[in-house]
Amino acid sequence: MRFWLFMLGGLLIWAAHFLGLYLLSSAADVARGDAGAWNAAGYGFSLVCLLAIAALCRKSLTVLRTQPEPTQAFGLRVSIAAGLLSGIGVIFQTLVLIVGA
Template identity: 45%
Template structure:
């Protein structure tokens, strides 16, 4: 189970970011408008938290990569996890860009 979490941690953060930003903008659209400053601020704060989480996943995997043994699946697991976390980081930044440009 730990190997799966290591491999999918960054992608899970990206998925949570997608769902969270979608939920925040949907609630903002029902309450006022999705580009109202309060809702944009909430989405930016949430995006910042997701960026910190992606950074933490990357840091933990990079730290674990330094001490991983060369036997078994540890290097493969860490490599897949790092790739997924980098893709997740790029995804979070990509999804945050329209929020930044909307104002």
């Protein structure tokens, strides 16, 4: 079970990022305050998510270099691919902050 979480961690971070940006934008709409502060919070949250995805990919690459068994190697490759896809998704979701500003 733990390996499944490790393998799909990037996708879970991407989902949490989507939810987090949605909540931030909803709070910004209700607060009707300074949009710049809410955008800065969104940029910071996106940066944290990207760093977490990068750390997950780096850990997968480190373990993959130790020549694991074939099943585990496949899962690590899936983890790296999901992390790269998730990174692209996080960047794409963050573009809304830039365009909407």
